[in-house]
Amino acid sequence: MNLLIIDDEPIQHLIYDKMLDIYVPDASSHTMHSYDGANALEFLRQNSGNAKALPDMIFMDIHMASLSGFDFLERFKKLSQRLIKHIEVYVISSSIDPEDIDRSKGYSFVKDYIIKPVTQIAIKNIFNANGHYPNKMALLNG
Secondary structure, eight states: EEEEOOOOOOOHHHHHHHHHHHHHTTTTTTTESOOHHHHHHHHHTTTOOOOTSSSSSEEEOOOOOSOHHOOOOOOOOHHHHTTTSEEEEEEEESSSOOHHHHHHTTSSTEEEEEEEEHHHHHHHHHHHTTTOOOOEEEEEOO
């Protein structure tokens, strides 16, 4: 199981890593990290035909400095048609704005919108629902 985390705040990546280590102890594959949605999209584009390299799930923040989560979702929507496998996206954001939530859930590949801080229950629910258990760590930013 491959997981891609996209968030422009390095502390968030550390939090995800710690939570995964604690709450998903049977982790068996790896987590990729990107601080920029554009880099993540380029990685997905370059590996569109390589199912083993592509993530099964993406955790993504909505409000990022360089490329917003909504810009990422719009570009991913077009790219996803060329990907060799279906990737589920979980929007994980501090925004409680109902418009952000509704807009995110308007994309068929967005599985859920989770409000930060991410909790133990949220992490367990995501991985139990999907039967996946991630490990870590690769960095997509060069």
